[in-house]
Amino acid sequence: MEKSILRAEYLKKRMDLTQDEIVAKNNAITENLKLLLAGQEIKTIHIFLPQHGKVEIDTWQIISLLQNSYPPIAIATPRIIPGTKEMEHFLLKPETNLIENRWKIPEADPETSVKIEPQIIDAVLIPLLAFDKKGFRAGYGGGYYDRFLVQCKPDVVKIGLSFFEAEDKIDGLDRFDVAMNYCVTPFGIVQF
Known part of the structure; x- marks a missing residue:
């Protein structure tokens, strides 16, 4: 299926989830990610922050898990450079001041934040709407993560996070x- 069709389909699937389903799926994703991280040597992990008002993976729950269970791991988050399709990256600390962008x-x-370079990042949690059995994804269409x-x-x-299971193939x-390399879903960990 084409990316544009998948985007529309999976945005609707997300909107159709009940609040109880969202909570259960987020809890399962967090637990499955914990299992995956237990076998990794990670010093710095990059995590996207969820968009307010949208049905997205609750990465704040994952951040809490990391801070409590893996305190030595540094957490980085992206910032879109205004007027570009590029991102820069900053450490997320308790004192980090967060500002909502236009989205x-x-x-x-x-x-006021500590900037880091992409080359020091050991793992990236990647936002997506859908993914296929070869590890490719349909994101929101901006190409930010592919460039990053x-x-x-x-x-x-490279670890995707998805509320849903894999499609057979993404066209386009x-x-x-x-x-x-992996996608973590409520149903388990998919390795590519």
Whole structure:
């Protein structure tokens, strides 16, 4: 199925989830991610922050898990550079001041936060709407993560997070699409 069709379909599937389903799926994703992280050597992990007012994976729950269970792991979050399709990255600390961007996504204040380079990141949690059995994904269509992932070191662990299971195949991929190593769902961990 084409990316544009998948985007529309999966946005609707998300909107159709009940609050109880959202909570249960977030809890299961967090538990499954904990299992995956237990076997990884990670010093710095990159995590997207959920958009206010949308049905997205509750990465705040994951951040809480990391801070409580893996305190040595540094957490980084993205900031979209205004007027571009590029992101910069900042450490997320208890004192980090967050400011909502125009899409209502919280971002670290670049004036008061610690900026890091993509090459020091060991793992990236990737937002997506749908993914396929080869590890490719349909995101929101901006290409931000595909551009970011090629700036990371070659062995960065790319982990998608999804409320739903894999599609057989996503059509319309191009040479810029970057495959994931894993996708964590409420149903388990898919490795590619």
